[in-house]
């Protein structure tokens with residue numbers, strides 16, 4: 001991961017750098033620095049501060065680097081839960097591979113060099129809206145462990161992640177906790193880009209099958225990643241033809257559909273339609 005020196009070379013502003021050793025210290029530092037008017041920022045891989053800071057879309061006078069906090073660094077199975085710390089890099093996840101669907105999605109984020117710096121928490125909490133690494137956790141009804149001024153709390157991801165992670169001021173994501181049943185379930189994941197082999201998605205689709213229930217989560221279609229119960233209801237009408245289920249599901253998508261340099265809204269819908277038909281076919285018999 002990067003240190004302060006890497007940022008001072010490229011950023012047009014200076015900031016104080018803190019490296020707390022535990023969660024209590026991190027939370028107290030945030031409160032103190034906020035009271036001083038320093039606009040503090042928790043910081044994990046730090047790549048977003050470089051990307052957005054140099055074009056005036058991010059600013060801080062104090063960063064609180066969480067990478068030395070033990071809870072934020074762990075990958076551990078405990079009972080039936082997999083705990084992953086928010087400061088674990090995407091490369092570490094790929095190498096340890098504790099959650100194959102997560103590996104499949106996160107190993108397509110950015111390029112190899114950037115994945116050595118980008119962290120799970122940084123991607124889930126990112127301002128850059130693709131946040132692809134959140135998709136497996138939305139599908140797995142994972143829980144998030146969050147530290148803040150009131151201590152630690154555990155909350156179901158689908159309650160607190162609505163388009164983005166709805167953290168309160170001074171809170172930080174510590175870990176994800178995922179039940180092993182979801183980790184072992186059949187899955188399908190694919191990323192389509194408009195150009196090049198690396199970079200932002202045109203569409204990323206992740207799907208998981210629990211028993212007879214298909215779940216899907218999507219990034220790149222809207223200016224936020226999402227999982228939609230309405231879309232899943234249509235896709236799960238197994239008695240109907242796949243194309244009918246997919247067309248009905250497309251009618252229930254959230255809005256707006258992105259229209260940008262990566263692709264038009266119509267093109268994105270065209271690609272998604274094919275990916276959903278492929279996902280249904282790939283998972284039709286799985287878990288039966």
Ligand SMILES: Cc1cc2nc3c(=O)[nH]c(=O)nc-3n(C[C@H](O)[C@H](O)[C@H](O)COP(=O)(O)OP(=O)(O)OC[C@H]3O[C@@H](n4cnc5c(N)ncnc54)[C@H](O)[C@@H]3O)c2cc1C
Pocket residue numbers: 041042043044045046047048049050051066086087108109110111114117118119120121122123124125126127128129130131132133167171172173174198199200201
């Ligand atoms: C070259 C490049 C290519 C990219 N390609 C993709 C892509 O294909 N798909 C994709 O989804 N994203 C992509 N991104 C976006 C990237 O994943 C995000 O910018 C991500 O935030 C970077 O992770 P980081 O660990 O460096 O985050 P940081 O820069 O450390 O933090 C990002 C934001 O999250 C906050 N934050 C970090 N950790 C925590 C925490 N534990 N609790 C609370 N808040 C926290 C920070 O305060 C900051 O606001 C790309 C970025 C780069 C630089």
